[in-house]
Amino acid sequence: MIVKEGDTVYLRSKKNKFFIKVEKDKIFSTHKGNIDLNQLIGKKYGEIIETHKGEQFLILKPSLFEIILYGIKRNTQIIYPKDSAFITLKLGITDGMKVLESGIGSAGLTIVMANAVKPNGKIYSFEKEEKYIQQAYKNLQLANLEKYVEIQHKSLEEPLPENFFDAGFIDVREPWLYIKNIKNSLKNGANVGFLVPTTNQVSKVLESLQEENFLDIEVVELLERHYKPVPDRLRPEDRMVAHTGYLIFAKKGI
Amino acid sequence: MIVKEGDTVYLRSKKNKFFIKVEKDKIFSTHKGNIDLNQLIGKKYGEIIETHKGEQFLILKPSLFEIILYGIKRNTQIIYPKDSAFITLKLGITDGMKVLESGIGSAGLTIVMANAVKPNGKIYSFEKEEKYIQQAYKNLQLANLEKYVEIQHKSLEEPLPENFFDAGFIDVREPWLYIKNIKNSLKNGANVGFLVPTTNQVSKVLESLQEENFLDIEVVELLERHYKPVPDRLRPEDRMVAHTGYLIFAKKGI
Amino acid sequence: MIVKEGDTVYLRSKKNKFFIKVEKDKIFSTHKGNIDLNQLIGKKYGEIIETHKGEQFLILKPSLFEIILYGIKRNTQIIYPKDSAFITLKLGITDGMKVLESGIGSAGLTIVMANAVKPNGKIYSFEKEEKYIQQAYKNLQLANLEKYVEIQHKSLEEPLPENFFDAGFIDVREPWLYIKNIKNSLKNGANVGFLVPTTNQVSKVLESLQEENFLDIEVVELLERHYKPVPDRLRPEDRMVAHTGYLIFAKKGI
Amino acid sequence: MIVKEGDTVYLRSKKNKFFIKVEKDKIFSTHKGNIDLNQLIGKKYGEIIETHKGEQFLILKPSLFEIILYGIKRNTQIIYPKDSAFITLKLGITDGMKVLESGIGSAGLTIVMANAVKPNGKIYSFEKEEKYIQQAYKNLQLANLEKYVEIQHKSLEEPLPENFFDAGFIDVREPWLYIKNIKNSLKNGANVGFLVPTTNQVSKVLESLQEENFLDIEVVELLERHYKPVPDRLRPEDRMVAHTGYLIFAKKGI
Incomplete structure (x- = not known):
């Protein structure tokens, strides 16, 4: 499954977790670096995204x-x-x-x-x-x-x-x-x-x-x-x- | 929904409850009278069946x-x-x-x-x-x-x-x-x-x-x-x- | 403390336990042998008594x-x-x-x-x-x-x-x-x-x-x-x- | 029993509760007024003491x-x-x-x-x-x-x-x-x-x-x-x- 605009996504690194709503042209900031949400769109759930500082996050679809x-x-x-x-x-x-x-x-x-x-x-x-x-x-x-x-x-x-x-x-x-x-x-x-x-x-x-x-x-x-x-x-x-x-x-x- | 041969049915009177399998040409006996299972077949779930002594049982489809x-x-x-x-x-x-x-x-x-x-x-x-x-x-x-x-x-x-x-x-x-x-x-x-x-x-x-x-x-x-x-x-x-x-x-x- | 007539005593072997009342001239029978209650009287709590078959029981004072x-x-x-x-x-x-x-x-x-x-x-x-x-x-x-x-x-x-x-x-x-x-x-x-x-x-x-x-x-x-x-x-x-x-x-x- | 210097006392009004140590020449202040601890000494447990504003406190001995x-x-x-x-x-x-x-x-x-x-x-x-x-x-x-x-x-x-x-x-x-x-x-x-x-x-x-x-x-x-x-x-x-x-x-x- 593909991440779409408007999805709520669960981002999980080894130490941190965030629930965020995917919006166009937005930057999500963590103390481990920033994530450009445009880059999230079109990725598959289960893939990895990196902050600009190289911290890896799993892109997960939250369960009910x-x-x-x-x-x-x-x-x-x-x-x-x-x-x-x-x-x-x-x-x-x-x-x-x-x-x-x-x-x-x-x-x-x-x-x-x-x-x-x-x-x-x-x-x-x-x-x-x-x-x-x-x-x-x-x-x-x-x-x-x-x-x-x-x-x-x-x-x-x-x-x-x-x-x-x-x-x-x-x-x-x-x-x-x-x-x-x-x-x-x-x-x-x-x-x-x-x-x-x-x-x-x-x-x-x-x-x-x-x-x-x-x-x-x-x-x-x-x-x-x-x-x-x-x-x-x-x-x-x-x-x-x-x-x-x-x-x-x-x-x-x- | 209709009771079919082979269904497991939950029979419930005010005082008693039975889980029975619906088989042709069988009699189910309770101390409040007998139920002819042929008569169960074709009834709707939620309807009532009576024993030969007149005891009423609700015909229920058991939940998971x-x-x-x-x-x-x-x-x-x-x-x-x-x-x-x-x-x-x-x-x-x-x-x-x-x-x-x-x-x-x-x-x-x-x-x-x-x-x-x-x-x-x-x-x-x-x-x-x-x-x-x-x-x-x-x-x-x-x-x-x-x-x-x-x-x-x-x-x-x-x-x-x-x-x-x-x-x-x-x-x-x-x-x-x-x-x-x-x-x-x-x-x-x-x-x-x-x-x-x-x-x-x-x-x-x-x-x-x-x-x-x-x-x-x-x-x-x-x-x-x-x-x-x-x-x-x-x-x-x-x-x-x-x-x-x-x-x-x-x-x-x- | 000494076991006296009338005491309730807790007898404990490795496998069995009994609460018994100490009465004179009585025999207490277990499937591991008999205990002559006269021999219990005068023993100290914490001591051991043996059945006639040699099974050892601790003589304990029951707690409240x-x-x-x-x-x-x-x-x-x-x-x-x-x-x-x-x-x-x-x-x-x-x-x-x-x-x-x-x-x-x-x-x-x-x-x-x-x-x-x-x-x-x-x-x-x-x-x-x-x-x-x-x-x-x-x-x-x-x-x-x-x-x-x-x-x-x-x-x-x-x-x-x-x-x-x-x-x-x-x-x-x-x-x-x-x-x-x-x-x-x-x-x-x-x-x-x-x-x-x-x-x-x-x-x-x-x-x-x-x-x-x-x-x-x-x-x-x-x-x-x-x-x-x-x-x-x-x-x-x-x-x-x-x-x-x-x-x-x-x-x-x- | 009598309240003595050094006792820990439980003071209880309808709305408030305090555990205090009874010391000579001390004032205990509440928002309902002050208590002169000298006046506590010699009172009986179960009696009442009043603050200077008239608030009543039961003098209780705390349980273990x-x-x-x-x-x-x-x-x-x-x-x-x-x-x-x-x-x-x-x-x-x-x-x-x-x-x-x-x-x-x-x-x-x-x-x-x-x-x-x-x-x-x-x-x-x-x-x-x-x-x-x-x-x-x-x-x-x-x-x-x-x-x-x-x-x-x-x-x-x-x-x-x-x-x-x-x-x-x-x-x-x-x-x-x-x-x-x-x-x-x-x-x-x-x-x-x-x-x-x-x-x-x-x-x-x-x-x-x-x-x-x-x-x-x-x-x-x-x-x-x-x-x-x-x-x-x-x-x-x-x-x-x-x-x-x-x-x-x-x-x-x-």
């Missing part, structure tokens, strides 16, 4: 993982890869599915789900805060996935298409208010997930799911622990993220 | 998640969804990629990666134990993903195509013996991952990766904690899986 | 840790050492203190706290279920700590001495019902702790503590992860206890 | 827990209460025991063990770095426990008394070099513990313990997770300490 963590601009707390990867597999999201999402936030999860439904499926993302929508769309463009997502400026209070979605994921403050509406919009047996940060919210979502006869209700949290990658002094990092959110999953029953 | 956990036959320890979902996203596996895997084991990870590279990519899975290959192939068939996987009865000691793979995942006992071979088979900047159960193996893999100038080396473990889904008595399950394996990730450098 | 895990009879879920050790240090329990406890359960925590207040302090343990009291007392006798504990058959609804306790620990189902009564019984600045298994209970205790102007309110949980002690295949155990309870701590304010 | 976390001066990484409480209980340390410790570091563990062996036991603490000893002694004085500890400027290479210690805890960089020496100094069946930060060190300690026929070898780590104490928005803190050290325990065999 890297785009989510280092590329997208965040206006909200994002759903992290440990969670978004699990959610997407747990919900069974795959090519061709129509998936309900609300809200879109910074599109951290949307990117992963959109990549899973392509080329024939679509994410229908309802976001009630207009201010997030434009940036979310740009973030999807960065990942080249915008055509698999339909963003609507809309709250979950408003009518949803009935018996329409193959799966859904809800990341709003009071999901229990909309469970009935969500249920009607899902096909029988469709998986739905929720992320909420507090135990009080978990309890309220569980109550609503039981009332609406959802099946296979589960609550899960994932903890990600990193180690210092030193072979002869292997040990966990001193600190870790202790909480991103509780994940709740269920299936629409009869 | 459910196929991995409840459907496939295991001859080996499988890689669990919490890990396989994260691995696939972390390695950046997506449509069109050529991915090295070794060994295939029971294909728990292969299923997730194959689903991610479809329709244009392929998993090249090298398994040195012949006895696992047939069952792994059947497990892929169950997930309807066999055409995206090429299984070879081959060890990582043997020659691999050079500069060929976009990503790789290695789950063998002594991965450090093959790092040089693996490196040669990867494209520049390609991500590679490893799962090993012991800290001693982690140290050895890290040493080899450093010697071969891999970049962005990371060691991670994921812990999955389940809660009893009872709204007014919310609490973690009493016991949990404490360890599946350490995950190591790196990128091929220059 | 071992008495709690292997010695006491449990009629209730006990508070485990990881928690009881932390509770006792966190509450600042030390020689001379008067400590409120309710309920006593199987005395797993009482043993640790009683050992900490001796020789001049006392645990005042209120247990409303009469059926637990006798066994709890026997368990304290096993640990030789019964004289540092005053057990009363009494609920926390009943009047408590005012401004009397230096610290307290509450392990009952609905602690929020008694917070005012508990507060009155504590000295200014005294630490109090609670163990509850569910998040709903945590919320209710926190609410009551805030209403009663407690200070330094904290919620903590401790997780204990064991490793297989194999030097060249070091790894966590496959499974672990995922939850014993949430610990809440606070200080009586003005 | 608070002294360790907020009072002692640290020249080294300390052993945290979650670990020191567990270590002390697991080793069975109680009144009258003679306990080997090396090194003393900042005495965070020594304080907890000294409090457990008093009034009749003693901690024998060997520290090879002279620079730590003076501060460790001051820290023990702060906890009023210095008379239960004998600090020696000495490495574990040097001869130890034989068959002398009832328990031991070792927190040095290469404990495996001294296992034989440590073993000889312990009584039969005595418990010994180790804290090491890396998995490589765990493996080496385990190897030495097996060679020297130690019994009941265990490896444990404790994780402490804190929650935001908000009743209607209960959730874990965003970040946590992910690693303090691996704990290894064993018993001297025959």
Whole structure:
């Protein structure tokens, strides 16, 4: 694959790393010398580019993982890869599915789900805060996935298409208010997930799911622990993220 | 979608759940009555079937998640969804990629990666134990993903195509013996991952990766904690899986 | 120290371990031969005794840790050492203190706290279920700590001495019902702790503590992860206890 | 109990907290007004003192827990209460025991063990770095426990008394070099513990313990997770300490 104008490129030397957007007639400066971005255009991913001081950089195409963590601009707390990867597999999201999402936030999860439904499926993302929508769309463009997502400026209070979605994921403050509406919009047996940060919210979502006869209700949290990658002094990092959110999953029953 | 002969179907009543294979002229018996499997064929997923005693079951298509956990036959320890979902996203596996895997084991990870590279990519899975290959192939068939996987009865000691793979995942006992071979088979900047159960193996893999100038080396473990889904008595399950394996990730450098 | 009749003794060979009560004129049988318990009496702890077949056993005095895990009879879920050790240090329990406890359960925590207040302090343990009291007392006798504990058959609804306790620990189902009564019984600045298994209970205790102007309110949980002690295949155990309870701590304010 | 000159006192208002040393003719200034320390002397713990602006502070005696976390001066990484409480209980340390410790570091563990062996036991603490000893002694004085500890400027290479210690805890960089020496100094069946930060060190300690026929070898780590104490928005803190050290325990065999 060839580097084009507008691409986001991951430049990696032995010691340094940069995520940069490729623009014409621009110079990118590092303390190891400058890179003329015109020279990047037309190179193949995996090739090497040198600064004017001779420092070598690998030209890499960032993965979705890297785009989510280092590329997208965040206006909200994002759903992290440990969670978004699990959610997407747990919900069974795959090519061709129509998936309900609300809200879109910074599109951290949307990117992963959109990549899973392509080329024939679509994410229908309802976001009630207009201010997030434009940036979310740009973030999807960065990942080249915008055509698999339909963003609507809309709250979950408003009518949803009935018996329409193959799966859904809800990341709003009071999901229990909309469970009935969500249920009607899902096909029988469709998986739905929720992320909420507090135990009080978990309890309220569980109550609503039981009332609406959802099946296979589960609550899960994932903890990600990193180690210092030193072979002869292997040990966990001193600190870790202790909480991103509780994940709740269920299936629409009869 | 229509239920066909040979499908694996997830039948779910309010209280019970069954994964069954749809075969002609067979009766499936539950303590709530019998189901004539001929009547299942031709129904739509999401519809309801009744036992002769009137118990209603939803007819559901199992997700990949459910196929991995409840459907496939295991001859080996499988890689669990919490890990396989994260691995696939972390390695950046997506449509069109050529991915090295070794060994295939029971294909728990292969299923997730194959689903991610479809329709244009392929998993090249090298398994040195012949006895696992047939069952792994059947497990892929169950997930309807066999055409995206090429299984070879081959060890990582043997020659691999050079500069060929976009990503790789290695789950063998002594991965450090093959790092040089693996490196040669990867494209520049390609991500590679490893799962090993012991800290001693982690140290050895890290040493080899450093010697071969891999970049962005990371060691991670994921812990999955389940809660009893009872709204007014919310609490973690009493016991949990404490360890599946350490995950190591790196990128091929220059 | 000398082994006496009535002692509980930990016998440890290279391969086997037994906790036994030393009684006169009794034979203890192992598949490696018999031990005449009369011969144990008068031996020193740390000495060796042999079965009639020549198998050697170390004669050890069990620690409080071992008495709690292997010695006491449990009629209730006990508070485990990881928690009881932390509770006792966190509450600042030390020689001379008067400590409120309710309920006593199987005395797993009482043993640790009683050992900490001796020789001049006392645990005042209120247990409303009469059926637990006798066994709890026997368990304290096993640990030789019964004289540092005053057990009363009494609920926390009943009047408590005012401004009397230096610290307290509450392990009952609905602690929020008694917070005012508990507060009155504590000295200014005294630490109090609670163990509850569910998040709903945590919320209710926190609410009551805030209403009663407690200070330094904290919620903590401790997780204990064991490793297989194999030097060249070091790894966590496959499974672990995922939850014993949430610990809440606070200080009586003005 | 009465506040005396030289005491370390914990002053706690509704909003603020201070640990201060009580010195004659000094003024302690807060943004809520000044406290004349002469007026503190002679007050009872649990009483109230007011600043010249009328802000009320509870006068509290800090617990050992608070002294360790907020009072002692640290020249080294300390052993945290979650670990020191567990270590002390697991080793069975109680009144009258003679306990080997090396090194003393900042005495965070020594304080907890000294409090457990008093009034009749003693901690024998060997520290090879002279620079730590003076501060460790001051820290023990702060906890009023210095008379239960004998600090020696000495490495574990040097001869130890034989068959002398009832328990031991070792927190040095290469404990495996001294296992034989440590073993000889312990009584039969005595418990010994180790804290090491890396998995490589765990493996080496385990190897030495097996060679020297130690019994009941265990490896444990404790994780402490804190929650935001908000009743209607209960959730874990965003970040946590992910690693303090691996704990290894064993018993001297025959």
